[in-house]
Amino acid sequence: MMAQAQSVADRLRGLGGGKSKGAVETSSLTPPVLALRDLVVEIPTRHGVLRPVDGVSYDIHAGEILGVVGESGAGKSMAGNAVIGLLDRPARVASGRIRLNGERIEGVSPKKMRPLRGKKIAMVFQDPLTSLNPLLPIGDQLSETILAHLPVSKREARARALAALEEVGIPAAAERLDSYPHEFSGGMRQRVVIALALCAEPDLLIADEPTTALDVSVQAQIIALLKRLCRERGMAVMLVTHDMGVIAEAADRVAVMYAGRLAELGPVAEVLRAPRHPYTHGLMGATPLAAKGQARLNQIPGAMPRLDALPQGCAFHPRCPKAGPACSFSAPTPMRMSADHSASCHFPMMPEPEAAPL
Amino acid sequence: MTSFVRIRHLSRVFDVSKPWLNRVLERLPKTQLTAVSDVSFEIPERQVYALVGESGSGKSTIGKMLVGLLPPSEGAVEIDGVDLSRESDPGKLSATRDKIQMIFQDPYASLNPRWRVRDIINEPVAAKGGDTRGLAERLLEQVGLSPADAVKYPHEFSGGQRQRICVARALASQPRLIVCDEPTSALDVSVQAQVLNLMSDLQEDLGLTYLFITHDLAVVQHVADRIGVLYLGRLVEEADAEALFDAPRHPYTQMLFDAAPRMDGFGREVTPPKGEIPDPINPPAGCAFHPRCPMAEEWCKRERPDLRKYGSHRVACHFAQA
Numbered sequence: 205m206m207a208q209a210q211s212v213a214d215r216l217r218g219l220g221g222g223k224s225k226g227a228v229e230t231s232s233l234t235p236p237v238l239a240l241r242d243l244v245v246e247i248p249t250r251h252g253v254l255r256p257v258d259g260v261s262y263d264i265h266a267g268e269i270l271g272v273v274g275e276s277g278a279g280k281s282m283a284g285n286a287v288i289g290l291l292d293r294p295a296r297v298a299s300g301r302i303r304l305n306g307e308r309i310e311g312v313s314p315k316k317m318r319p320l321r322g323k324k325i326a327m328v329f330q331d332p333l334t335s336l337n338p339l340l341p342i343g344d345q346l347s348e349t350i351l352a353h354l355p356v357s358k359r360e361a362r363a364r365a366l367a368a369l370e371e372v373g374i375p376a377a378a379e380r381l382d383s384y385p386h387e388f389s390g391g392m393r394q395r396v397v398i399a400l401a402l403c404a405e406p407d408l409l410i411a412d413e414p415t416t417a418l419d420v421s422v423q424a425q426i427i428a429l430l431k432r433l434c435r436e437r438g439m440a441v442m443l444v445t446h447d448m449g450v451i452a453e454a455a456d457r458v459a460v461m462y463a464g465r466l467a468e469l470g471p472v473a474e475v476l477r478a479p480r481h482p483y484t485h486g487l488m489g490a491t492p493l494a495a496k497g498q499a500r501l502n503q504i505p506g507a508m509p510r511l512d513a514l515p516q517g518c519a520f521h522p523r524c525p526k527a528g529p530a531c532s533f534s535a536p537t538p539m540r541m542s543a544d545h546s547a548s549c550h551f552p553m554m555p556e557p558e559a560a561p562l
Numbered sequence: 563m564t565s566f567v568r569i570r571h572l573s574r575v576f577d578v579s580k581p582w583l584n585r586v587l588e589r590l591p592k593t594q595l596t597a598v599s600d601v602s603f604e605i606p607e608r609q610v611y612a613l614v615g616e617s618g619s620g621k622s623t624i625g626k627m628l629v630g631l632l633p634p635s636e637g638a639v640e641i642d643g644v645d646l647s648r649e650s651d652p653g654k655l656s657a658t659r660d661k662i663q664m665i666f667q668d669p670y671a672s673l674n675p676r677w678r679v680r681d682i683i684n685e686p687v688a689a690k691g692g693d694t695r696g697l698a699e700r701l702l703e704q705v706g707l708s709p710a711d712a713v714k715y716p717h718e719f720s721g722g723q724r725q726r727i728c729v730a731r732a733l734a735s736q737p738r739l740i741v742c743d744e745p746t747s748a749l750d751v752s753v754q755a756q757v758l759n760l761m762s763d764l765q766e767d768l769g770l771t772y773l774f775i776t777h778d779l780a781v782v783q784h785v786a787d788r789i790g791v792l793y794l795g796r797l798v799e800e801a802d803a804e805a806l807f808d809a810p811r812h813p814y815t816q817m818l819f820d821a822a823p824r825m826d827g828f829g830r831e832v833t834p835p836k837g838e839i840p841d842p843i844n845p846p847a848g849c850a851f852h853p854r855c856p857m858a859e860e861w862c863k864r865e866r867p868d869l870r871k872y873g874s875h876r877v878a879c880h881f882a883q884a
Contacts, residue, residue, distance in 0.1 A: 275750035276721075389838055390617075419616035419777065424821035425834040446750060449780070449823025453830060473828045490755035492780040493825045500762070501755035501784065507720050508750075 235306035236263035237407050237440035238287065243300035243310075245279070245286050245464075247511075254511040256282040256295070258464040261538075264408065264440040269431070271455030271472065272444045273487075277508050279464035280444045284410045286310070287442070288325050289317040305407060323353040326401035330413035332393035335400075336385040342369075342396050343381030346403050353404035368399040372429060391422035395429065402433065409434075412444045427454045448491045452476055457544075460484045463509055463519035466538065470545030478555035480547040482524045518550070526551045565604035566771050567611075567628070567739060572637035574598040574623050578843065595843050597623040599795040600637070602869075605771055605788075607738075612774040612782045612803075614818070615792035618839050621775045624792075625741045628773060629664045641739065660690070663732035667744035669724035673716040679727055680712035686735040701730040705760060722753030729760065733768070743775045758785060779822045783807055791815050794842055794850040797869055800876040811877040813855045849880070857881050 245257035256279040264270045274280045285291050287302055289309070302310040304324060309317070329335045337345055346365035350356060356364065362381070369377035372395040385393060394414060401409060411430065415423040431454060434441045443455055451458050451472060458475050460468040460483065468481040479485040489502030506523045509515060515522050521531035530550050538546040579585055579592045598620040605611040613621040626632040628639055630646055639646045644658040663686070666672040673682055683701055684694040699709035705726040716724055725745065732740050745761070746754040762785060764770060776782055782789055782803070789806050791799045791814065799812040810816045817835045824830065837854040840846055848866055852858040861880055869878040 275752060391838055419839070420779070420818060421616065421821045421835040422838060423823075424832055427823075428832060428834040447823065448751065449825060449827075452825050453823045453827045453832075476825060476828075487751055488825075490752045491825070492755075492758070492778075492784040493823070500759050503755040503759055504752040507722060507753060 234266070235303065236265045237305060238264040238442070239301070239303040239306075240283070240287070241301040241303075243283065243286060243302060244298045245282055245291065245295055246298040247295045249294075249512075251512055255298075256464050256511060257286065259300070260459075260461070260464075260466050261300075262459050262466065262469055264442055266407070266440055267434060267438040268457065269434055269441040269443050269455045271451035271458040272442060272461060273446065273448065273451050273458060274461035275446060275508050277463070277511070278461040280446075280461050281412050282464075283461075284327070284412055284442055284444050287408075288321055288327050288410055289314070290321075290327075319353070322349060322406070323404045324406055325408045325410065326404070326406040328394075328397050328401050328409065328411045328414045330416050332390065332397045332417075333385065335397050336393065338385055341382045341384055342388075342400075346381075346400055349400055350403050364403060365399075368403045369396070371402070371433075372396070372399045373425075374399070391418055391425060394418060394422075394426055398426075398429065398433075402437075402439075405437070406439065408440045408442065410442045410444070413446070414443070415450060416445065416447070423450070430454060448476070448487065449493050460487070463514060464511070465519060465535075466548060467520070468545075468547040469538070470541065470547075474542065474545050478553075480541045480545070480552040480555070481549045482526050482551075482553060483520050484547075485553050486523075486525075518548075526553070566607040566642060567605040567773070568638075568640040569604070569624070569628070570602050570638050570640065572598055572601045572624065572627060572639065573635050574620070574627060574632065575635045593843055596845070597795055597842065598627070598634075601790075601792075601795075601797050602637075603790050603797065603800060605739075605773060607771055608765070608769050609787045610765065610772040610774055610785050612776065612786035612789045613792060614776065614779065614782050614789060616777060616818075616839055618794070618842055619792040620795040621777075621792050622743055623795075625664070625743050625773060625775045629662050629741050630659060631664075660735050661738045662741065663735065663737040663739070664741045664743065665725075665728050665732050665745045668748050669721055669728050670748075672728055673724060675716055677715075678712070679714055679716065682716070682727065683712075683731045683734050686731060690735070692735075697734060698730070701733055702727075704733070704764070705730045706756075720753075721749055722756055725749060725753075725757050726760065729757070729764070733764070737770070739771045739773065741773045741775070744777070745774075746781060747776065747778065754781075761785070779818065791818070794839065794845055796850065796878065797876070798851065798878045800869075802874055805875060811872070811875060811882045812851075812879050813857050813881075814851045817854070849878075 241261050243257055243260045244255060247254040247256060260283055272280045286297050297310045301308060309320060343365050346368060347361040350361040350364050366377055366381060374380055374392060374395055388396060415426050418426060430441060433439060445451060455472045458472045459466055462483050467483045468475055475484060479488055486504040490504060492501060504523050509519060517533045517535055518531045521527040528551060536548045536550045538548045540546050574597045576595045576597055578595045580590060601624060613624060615621045627634045634647060641658050644654055649655045680698040683698040687694050687697060698712045702709050702711055707723060707726055746757050749757060765772060774785055786803045789803050790797050793814050799815050810819055821835050846853055848864050849862040852862040867878045867880045869876050
């Protein structure tokens, strides 16, 4: 199987995909699998309109993993839910564009969204138990999804279900087709959920905290699986997580979100080694992984503001060590830091001449 | 030298059998789950000892036995020279228990939503009939909240603030040992940093001893003086934090370190560890780690390695070099 993975990777490279890190420039001829432009999600409430996602723009290309990172309440999951059309009412996409393979999908009718969901866009949630039906054997759940999206016979659907389970690395898959979700361990369940998401061969996979509920060793297995599938199938992956370590390991590019807005977007090595937005910088300092040998962690004072009490101007300014007078009345727009690295800050951090090795 | 906390040959077995009628009808034997098996370690005063392990390794069970929430099946917990399960003098026992407090993982579940913060913080002292005047206010200030918060209810606080309230409550009875069971796992990174810093400040100021239970290796590396690694209820390796991170000796510890995400791991291709933690009801014979171990030989399947001492390092592996 390794050899096969290798050959697929080679083929991708031959096509000009390059190492996935460089995929951004090379695939600019074809439209990105997912393109968000100034996406705004609003929740009207009695106390005014809340904006959990406020003017977010990013692309995800085929064969690329975009890590979306932020703390709770940053709006990272909300953006994913908007893409797949699973916003809970009264939350709605208020403005902006969501393009899937170049076609607009925001605000399309539920009837038109149904065939896209599962077929073109698939989703993996944090808790595998809640996304599996406890009363159905997993083989039936997989076949059901395949039959809903692909024109195949029942027998073939079952064969495909088996192939999907084998692909995600379930041992003795043929015997486990008739097992119920509770008979699997947490890691195996998450593999089943991934198989379920992949069985209709989607172009875009939204993985919302897929490893948060898992142990480190199982987490490493799931990350390796996601990376392999992304590479072999040329699938685009939106990896939503709060864990900087997972981002560093898995993502090609990273989008850092704060209070519904995009703070920083760029290649993962650049953003993590030399963050330009003070929030990203603070996050890295607060991460025990990056603060090796330091007696104290750098802490960001305060907490993420509530959506109904967002500060004027830059939402981060009350907690920001670099905030100036401009920050409290004008919200910064994304500024280019390098070819594909942008940060929304009036006073971006200067990269240190000799970035200390992490 | 006597240590403040001494855990000796601690074991805990849970009975997970089916109800007796089913057992009789289906002719099933009793099933027992060994959550903790023959664990011994010591914590010197003013040290941070961390227990690391994946889910099901028994780390929380040890924490519960230490504070007395669960009686041990075998072995003993000795705190400041008093054996918690065998001491017969109630006065001595109660005085020792006062020295122990606990902080739990989920600050949403460990605070009574119908109590005011003042009552929550005062309770450990009030329950013993102590003087609580001004106590809550003073403690709130100590953990970085405002004394005016004493009249509020838990729902008015964020996760990080709630965890601070839990810390304040734990400090109320002036304990010397605090057992922290995943105290920051439910918190965001920036808030986690605040709480970890607070806890290490308090440790220095008040001379506290911590037993830190967590699965997060990064946090462990940051806070711990000494680390015990648990696998399936047994201590497989124990060493000073630096020594352990520099040169882990047990293949399981090595596997954990390799699997943990790294900040500089961009595009790193790891061979993920194989397998998962086995079923604790039917643990593998011999060394419990052998089905997943890259070094395992026939020997490991038959014979369980003892926890042997190499300097200040203790390792339970047939292949640990001296």
